[in-house]
Amino acid sequence: xxxxxxxxxxxxxxxxxxxxxxxxxxxxxxxxxxxxxxxxxxxxxxxxxxxxxxxxxxxxxxxxxxxxxxxxxxxxxxxxxxxxxxxxxxxxxxxxxxxxxxxxxxxxxxxxxxxxxxxxxxxxxxxxxxxxxxxxxxxxxxxxxxxxxxxxxxxxxxxxxxxxxxxxxxxxxxxxxxxxxxxxxxxxxxxxxxxxxxxxxxxxxxxxxxxxxxxxxxxxxxxxxxxxxxxxxxxxxxxxxxxxxxxxxxxxxxxxxxxxxxxxxxxxxxxxxxxxxxxx
Amino acid sequence: xxxxxxxxxxxxxxxxxxxxxxxxxxxxxxxxxxxxxxxxxxxxxxxxxxxxxxxxxxxxxxxxxxxxxxxxxxxxxxxxxxxxxxxxxxxxxxxxxxxxxxx
Numbered sequence: 001x002x003x004x005x006x007x008x009x010x011x012x013x014x015x016x017x018x019x020x021x022x023x024x025x026x027x028x029x030x031x032x033x034x035x036x037x038x039x040x041x042x043x044x045x046x047x048x049x050x051x052x053x054x055x056x057x058x059x060x061x062x063x064x065x066x067x068x069x070x071x072x073x074x075x076x077x078x079x080x081x082x083x084x085x086x087x088x089x090x091x092x093x094x095x096x097x098x099x100x101x102x103x104x105x106x107x108x109x110x111x112x113x114x115x116x117x118x119x120x121x122x123x124x125x126x127x128x129x130x131x132x133x134x135x136x137x138x139x140x141x142x143x144x145x146x147x148x149x150x151x152x153x154x155x156x157x158x159x160x161x162x163x164x165x166x167x168x169x170x171x172x173x174x175x176x177x178x179x180x181x182x183x184x185x186x187x188x189x190x191x192x193x194x195x196x197x198x199x200x201x202x203x204x205x206x207x208x209x210x211x212x213x214x215x216x217x218x219x220x221x222x223x224x225x226x227x228x229x230x231x232x233x234x235x236x237x238x239x240x241x242x243x244x245x246x247x248x249x250x251x252x253x254x255x256x257x258x259x260x261x262x263x264x265x266x267x268x269x270x271x272x273x274x275x276x277x278x279x280x
Numbered sequence: 281x282x283x284x285x286x287x288x289x290x291x292x293x294x295x296x297x298x299x300x301x302x303x304x305x306x307x308x309x310x311x312x313x314x315x316x317x318x319x320x321x322x323x324x325x326x327x328x329x330x331x332x333x334x335x336x337x338x339x340x341x342x343x344x345x346x347x348x349x350x351x352x353x354x355x356x357x358x359x360x361x362x363x364x365x366x367x368x369x370x371x372x373x374x375x376x377x378x379x380x381x382x383x
Contacts, residue, residue: 077370080366080367110367110370111364111367111368111369111370111372112358112363112364113363113364113365113366113367114363114364114365114366115366115367116367117363139372140371140372141356141372141373141374141375142356142357142358142372142373142374142375142376143358143372144357145353145354145357145358145359146357146358146359146360146361149361150361150363172353173349173350173353174350174353174354174357199298200349203287203349205285206285206286206287206288207285208285209285238297239287239288239289239297240288240289241288
């Protein structure tokens with residue numbers, strides 16, 4: 001079955017990982033800008049990072065017939081630095097016309113501070129000014145509930161923001177309901193220890209239904225599994241879920257969301273023919 | 281939001297499929313608690329805010345109420361709405377520490 005990896009930090013992965021993902025059915029990867037594991041010292045570092053996301057990575061992915069798209073921002077882990085934020089925000093617009101850029105992300109909060117919220121709002125304004133879609137990170141562990149509430153509280157203040165063009169990622173049991181209730185897309189992240197297990201992800205799908213839910217590995221430089229999405233397919237088959245439902249979650253939902261950017265294309269035209277007409 | 285969706289498996293099928301892996305998880309939790317009792321300094325773990333939340337989670341696990349995972353998620357969560365004045369640490373610890381918030 002074809003699938004789309006909605007959230008993979010491929011700059012941290014090997015070319016062998018791309019091959020393994022392609023062999024498991026991956027036809028596209030959506031890569032948000034994120035934290036390098038250490039704070040960058042200047043906006044010049046972001047220039048280089050954005051070039052990597054918009055030039056080098058698409059070429060590397062294309063060797064395996066994987067379409068690579070990216071989201072640009074200063075990530076939440078560095079959002080406390082308002083001076084750096086201002087400098088990076090000035091540099092993002094020149095990359096937005098690149099063919100694989102589909103929006104602003106992954107923005108959001110880390111420890112839910114005043115500065116992080118201000119940085120988040122700056123990014124939303126940038127996205128609206130340039131008619132970009134938005135991908136949002138929600139904080140980890142004890143900060144997730146508070147951070148998700150703060151995220152939604154700030155988003156609803158923007159009356160010209162279409163919730164269908166916003167994905168609030170890393171949802172868990174205590175946050176997925178509030179995200180969907182407000183009309184946003186969401187993502188369940190199959191990441192060891194700090195996010196969601198395969199079984200819990202399927203539990204949430206069973207409880208809330210498949211609409212506007214996407215699945216990702218969020219594979220990065222930490223312990224993570226680039227082929228976690230195919231593993232979820234197996235978990236769903238283990239419970240007797242239909243192939244149609246699985247395809248909706250791992251392919252049709254992310255496809256529908258990304259197509260709104262007007263820049264997303266699958267690597268081969270015949271893959272489009274597999275899209276069910278039942279997708280909402 | 282509808283939360284009534286059911287797992288397609290029967291009770292007996294769920295037990296058949298998932299019992300062994302969850303038995304393993306319970307043993308891991310038990311071993312973790314035993315390890316704390318065997319610590320090099322014998323300090324009581326219950327003084328740590330993370331273990332206080334852990335204890336509450338264990339009580340929820342042994343209850344007969346539904347939606348245990350939702351409740352346990354909230355036990356570990358920061359329930360406040362006030363924004364932090366400054367970044368205190370880069371990474372979360374897994375449980376909310378109420379002490380810095382009330383001083």
